[in-house]
Amino acid sequence: MTIQFNDPDRPNSYIGKTVPRPNATKLVQGRGRYVDDIALPRMLHVAFARSPVAHAKIGEIDLDEAKAVKGVLRVFTGKDLAEVCTPWVAVLAHLKGLKSPPEHPLAVDRACWVGEPVVAVVATTRAAAEEAASLVMVDYEDLPAVTDTMTALDKDTPVIHPELGDNLAFRRLHEEGDVEGAMAQAHKVVSARFRTARHTGVTLEPRSILVDWNPAEGQMTAYHATQAPHMMQTVFAKHLDIPESRVRVICGDVGGSYGIKVHVYPDEVATAAIAKMMGRPIKFIADRLESYSTDIHARDHEIEAKIAVDKDGKILAIDVDDWTGIGPYSVYPRTSAIEGNQVVNLCGGPYDFANYRAQTTVVFQNKTPTCQYRAVGHPIAVAITEGLVDMAAAELGMDPVEIRRRNMYADDAYPVTSPAKMRFEGLSHHASMDKLIGMMDYDALRADQEDARKRGKYRGIGIASFIELTNPSPFMYGIGGARISAQDGCTVRMDPDGSVVALSGVTEQGQGTEAMLSQIVAEGVGVNPSQVRIVTGDTQVTPYGGGTWASRGAGIGGEAALQAARALRDSILEVAGAMLQADASTLDIRSGQVVDGDSGEERMPLEELGRIVYFRGDTLPKDLPRELVQTRHFITMEYPFAFTNGVQASYLEVDTDTGVVTLLNHWCVEDCGRVINPQLVDEQIRGGIVQGLGGALYEEIHYDAYGQLLNGSMADYLVPMAAEMPDMQIGHVETPTGESELGAKGAGEAGTAGAPAAVMNAINDALRPLGAQVTEMPFTPERILRALGKIED
Amino acid sequence: MTEMFRDKVDVALTVNGEPVEARVPAGQHMIDFLRLDLGLTGAHASCEHGVCGACTIRVDGVSVRGCLMLAAQADGAEVWTVEGLTDTAAITDLQDAFVARNALQCGFCTPGMLVAAEELLSAGGTPSRAEIREHLSGNYCRCTGYEAIVDAVESVAKARAGKGDA
Amino acid sequence: MKASAAGYARAENLRHAIEMLVASEGEGRVLAGGQSLVAAMNMRLSAGDLLVDISRLNELSGVSQEGDTVRIGALTRHAQVGADPIVRARVPLLAAAVAHIAHAAIRNRGTIGGALAHADPAAEFPACALALGAEIHVEGPEGDRSIPAEDFFEDVFTTALEEDEILTALSVPAAETGEVQLIEEVARRSGDYALAGLCLVRRAKGHRVALFSVGPKPILATGAMTALDAGDVDGAVAALTSEIDPPSDTQASAAYRRHLAGVLLRRAVARLEGDRT
Structure with missing residues (x-):
């Protein structure tokens, strides 16, 4: 029996609903156990x-x-x-x-x-x-300390690890089509130098x-x-x-x-x-x-990039030269080459174009090691891509929404393989963009922008489409020899009182993993979520799994939980069928009761079934299986990653005297496939956006030329606080993955992936009448005033 | 002459309504005293330099950074932490609103955030969203992006104001 | 990190506190609100101090008006300064400054005397004291003395206070009728130290301009004041930008801060003009 997700009136319809997190109450009472x-x-x-x-x-x-x-x-x-x-x-x-x-x-x-x-x-x-x-x-x-990324490979730069020969940790060049040819024949070629600052997670x-x-x-x-x-x-x-x-x-x-x-x-x-x-x-x-x-640092990249377009705004080619410094060691066991690799994989992601060249150069330096941090590589790739697309649009005098619509993969084009050789199962760029434009009332916002400009205020609208890698298969780490599990398991059992315990290999760090699992298990078995206890985070107890990263908790751990829950339901019904002398296929479990599937008539509470199985098993047929515990493991097979997509927009005002940016509004439409808990997904998106806004406006680790960290305190490394952050409007398009019954992809990182590019484009939209442009993050008041030529040294 | 100074200091205070007597190291801050000596692990030590707000507690009726107040200074003080505010049901509506709105994710900032928010709410009136954001501007949350927290505080302010009118 | 203090003593009265400072032979540190000192101790920027806790000395707290002078006790907490009716009516600059100082929990505990004695060049209150022409009252083993704000702030975290003296109060002239007091600052985030800040006071006698976060101490911009008195705003901005020598750090360069100081002066003057109409 498959779940009719589209029917909101189906029995036990917890998947897709906002259900409170079972572990939130203890945290608001200060009863957490860190x-x-x-x-x-x-x-x-x-x-x-x-x-x-x-x-x-x-x-x-x-x-x-x-x-x-x-x-x-x-x-x-x-x-x-x-x-x-x-x-x-x-x-x-x-x-x-x-x-x-x-x-x-x-x-x-x-x-x-x-x-x-x-x-x-x-x-x-x-x-x-x-x-x-x-x-x-x-x-x-x-x-001697090596601190500058761009000169790390120069002949006269000391080699940090002489036994390795040079300071090059990793280099990858990906080429597809004829970039040089496309650039030569293009109507316009726009180039830019981007810089993303060194961040840390705090x-x-x-x-x-x-x-x-x-x-x-x-x-x-x-x-x-x-x-x-x-x-x-x-x-x-x-x-x-x-x-x-x-x-x-x-x-x-x-x-x-x-x-x-x-x-x-x-x-x-x-x-x-x-x-x-x-x-x-x-x-x-x-x-x-x-x-x-x-703590690991991340995102310390310098990029030269070019885009070629024809006169209709069609993207002909993208060329990216990415450099990053990772510290003196690649971080174990995921390595510090993944972020640069992601930049190569993800640039140009939403767009249907033919000619692509990207190289990442990953060098050693004497700074804190860098490694994977929320939305690994995405904020960089999205900033490059969306920055270039906006610049091309400006060059052509084309609306930034229009140029995207002309280039995004059609919603019915899937499956497709991108020029970066990423395989997309099903994305919804156009539907997402349409929804975003409606939510933000794009035309009204443009009118407001014009009106503000008449009053001497510089407001800007920034759009950023993006793709997001979730649900990684062993192609991410396991294939390279790391014992990092891409599969995950869940054991679901029914106890004598009819309650259900689920043990999962994915973990909770606040995103709501346990709520998500409780909903899935509740629906899968047929009990109320309050009847489900979730156990995570104990290697001696839970099935083997990868844990929670790369937005895999719901897509991988959730599917394992669903399959285990469905299996337990079948086991329970087999016992119930024997006890009630009914064909198990005619029975169902709803709200903790065995019921007749057609009429819904209550036949037996689960606690009665539990009493018989656990205490009066002698009354059941000798050969009747009575395993009220089931384990299932899940791994994706068809695609190396489940890509999601979305689009964000930022509306902001730039004070051209001080350089201060005020965020006025922010929107995000994203498609993470099946939404299990709308509230949790929205809050993941919001939290992710604000983490991205931090990168756009505040966050930057500073080192001096000798490798001394200059701003290692919370007073000096600025993170987003409540007063400056905007309210955010979140919308969804749902394109479930066909890899699983659940159809869920990840949602944890999309906000962070797109927000910096949206802010960059909005600032540049605001500054364009003044002939200024910023591409170096974070966009501090000073960088903005320097772009405006208002500061004299 | 330094016998005037003590490296261990006797204090008598009330914590969550209960009398406490202790001898504390001269340099120990309140949050370590509460967590290590009294087992009150609700409020958290995070930055220990007064910026993040995770250690926010109530001392003599106002919100205070637990890491910027020495335990030695607490002699005679009345201290409330999330545990006591929970036991006395003083902030139940606020806690319920946080859960209902998912105004917490990892929960590490939440006990401090609640104390800060309650200070604003107990001042009465219905603060604007900007006023709520400003009052909470010293409490760092990396997870939520703050909007859900503002929503939760705003909803409680409105509910309490409504009750006042009735 | 965990602070290490060599010792702690609670002062019973001002004399007792001074005696302990004298006895500590230079190792003593006055602990009031603790919002800067305890942070510095926790970061091990200050270790092994003998702490003289004066926070219980009620006689050092509170606001009073004597004739044309408003006296603010050193232990008056920022939040009390901001809410005090006398301050709000007669020294509105201080009340306005409070909103810029850190966050509610800090303002609940930090004291105005502590802020002045700490003399952080990026802090609001020292610049306010300078703009207002405040007198700073201190008490030491030899008795009390008063120091004009202009002589009090000497360098980064350095004042005219002797090591066995305690700051007891500041007194400021109560605003006369028609007097305007304004504070303008730009900070990266609400409650952060300003990238640059400016206090502007306009009295019958003339303008007073003090800046913070643009040098090693709060700066009285006398050139700008003279130009403003002459009604020359452009001249005031020019004078201002030449009479400061701001620092560069990870938040902003000297050039940015200098530019910002001029912007803030123009904004403050625009508010003055707005006030006039």
Whole structure:
């Protein structure tokens, strides 16, 4: 029996409805249990002495003063930990040529970025550990620091890792068609240089881990704020030489992730190694100041790009030269080449054109390592593409909506393969654009803009279409050799009281995973969502899975839950059929009752069925299967990724005296396939948009030429706050994927993908009458005034 | 002469309506005292330099950054955290509105956000959305994008104003 | 991070506080609202201090008017300054400045005396004191003295306060009839330190202009004041931009700040004109 999703009156119709999150109430009552809320007997705290310089040989280490601090129990150097923990190398076989040196939990001979952990201090309190860490004396012999991306490969630039030969981590060139020919024959060619700033995630809960090694059981338990518990289980087991089955990773409440908490961090592995060495629980909670220099950074790209159009605005070719600096190590195990690779994969994404060339050059430098962060590569690719399209439209005197309509893949064109060789199963660019234009009342907004201009106010409208990669298959990581699961599992069982428990390999970081799963399981089995308990984030308990990243929770984890729930329903009905002497196919389960499928007449509550199965199984036929527990795993097979699409618009005002941008309104129409919980999807989109707005207006990690981090505090690294953010109008088009019964694709990153480009285009729309244009993010007041030529140095 | 100064300080205060006596380290801030000594883990330590607002608690009737007040300064103070405000049902409508509107995702900012929002609401009247945004402008939320939070606070303000009229 | 303080003592009265400062032999730090000091301690920018907590000294809190002078106790919290009826009526600049200072929870606890003594060049209150021609009252082991705001602020986080003195109050001339007091600033986000800010006071005697976040201390723009007195706004902007030497940091360059100062002056003057009509 397939679910008639289009029928809102179907029984148990929880999928598609706004259902409250089961775990929200505890969080508003302050009853969440984040890692730092956990205290274990004999627990100790670790703090790290970190490199204050970007690149240096580590000489003498003097630990005497540190050891003398009251409360300090042990101090570990890189050499100490290297004895129990093997180093890792973050490469993937399918990213040809990607190289990276071995990385240790604590630097052994050399420190390669400001913030790299060098010495670990273990004490009875965090305060004592910090005090002691500040007294660790390391003799750093300065080495030249490589900080500029664009000159990292120059002959006279020092090579950070001489054994690798040069500072090139990865380069990929993709060519399709004849770009040179198309450019030569084009009506117009527009080129621009784009810059996206180095960002970091600023999860409100810092990175957190508490590791307990029980030598008596040979078991390690890590309470970890992570997106991928099973991946971390593998990592700890492999590098600390523990059988995988003897590592348990428990992930309770997590205070925000956004990709930051899906990576292997040296200080976290060090914490696990120390726990194993000391046989006591060790807690590491990153301090905010060390978060800025040690949480992964992202999006530090410089791009030269060109677009060629004919006189009707048809895109003939796009040419992209992308450069990014990733720090001294590729980050384990996902690698730091993925973001640049995504830029190559995603540029030009919404558009039907023939000639495409894109190259990404990924270089080492002495800064904090970069890796995957919400909407990996998308904000960059969308800014390049949509920036170029707007510039081409302006050059042609064409409306920015019109030029997009002339180039977007027709909604009935699918499946298609893009010039970047991405395969699209089904997208809805035109329907989404039509809906957006209606929602924002585009013509009225243009009239308002003109009216404002007459009053000397510079307002602008910016549009950004985008595609978004979700539901990745093993083609993302597994094919390259990483033990990162693209499949996910769910076990659903019915307990004697008729309630249902679902254990899932995907995890909750606040996006509403558990609500989404409870709705699916409730509908799949036929009970109220309140009758479903969801268990996630415990590798000893849940089926094996990849966790929550790349917007895969609903599409992959949700489908596994649906299939498991449907299987449990069948098992229950088989028992019910025997008990009621009815053909199971005539029965259904609705709101926790076995009912007659046609009439809806109640035949038996599930708790009665549970009572018989669990306590009076003797009354059932001997050969009757009575497995009221079912597990299903799901993996996508047809497409490497489930692409989604959408379009955003920004309306804003630029103060041309101060350069300050005021956001007036923001719209997003997106298509994530089947919407399971409209409210949760909308709030994912809104939160994602604001994260994107941060990149557009505020967020930028600054380094000096020596690799010193200049703005590593919350007072200096600006994130969006409530007062400046706009209200946002969200709309949907639903094109379910045919890969699953559920039809859900991901929704977590679309907002972040499109928002920066929409803001950039809106600012440039506002500034166009003044002959100014900005392409370097964030669009600070100063950058805008400089573009306007109003600042004299 | 430094015997005038103590590196451990005796304090007596009330926390969530209950008397508390403790000896605290001179440099310990309120939020560590509440979390580590009293087990009140509702309010969170996040930036510990007064910017993020995750540690916002109520002290002597007003919202305060828990990380910018020393526990030693709390002698005689009346302190409320989300746990106490929950137990006394002082902010039930606000909490319900946060859940109904999904005005929280990861929930890490939420206890501080609630204390900040309640301060505005308890001033009475029906603040505009801009006033709500301004009052919450010192409380960082990375998940929601703030709109749902503003919606939830606005709905409670309107509901409370409605009740006042009736 | 976790602060490390060498010691803490609660002052019973002003004399007691001063005695402790004297006894601490330079290691003492006055703790009032703590909104800057505790943050600095938590960031380990300040460690090993002997803290003299004066926050309970009620005699240092509150606003009063004596004749044409408004006296504001050092421990008056920002939120109280902003809400005080005397301040709102007679020193509207201070009330207006409060809205720009950080966020509600900070304003509930931060004190005006603390803000003046901390002397952050990006803070509003020091520039307000300068624009208003305030007197700053301090008390030390030898007794009390008053320091004109123009002599009080010396450099980044540096004032004329001796290390065993405590700032007790500031007094400002109450606004005369027709006096206008304005504050203009541009910050990246609400409550952030200003990229540049400006206070403008117009009295019968003439204009006073003070800027913040454009140098190592709040700056009285005397050239701009003279030009404004002569009715020359362009001249005032020109004078202003030449009498400041703003810093560059990750938020803005000196050139941007200099430009902004001129914009703020024009905006403040436009508001003055608006006020006149």
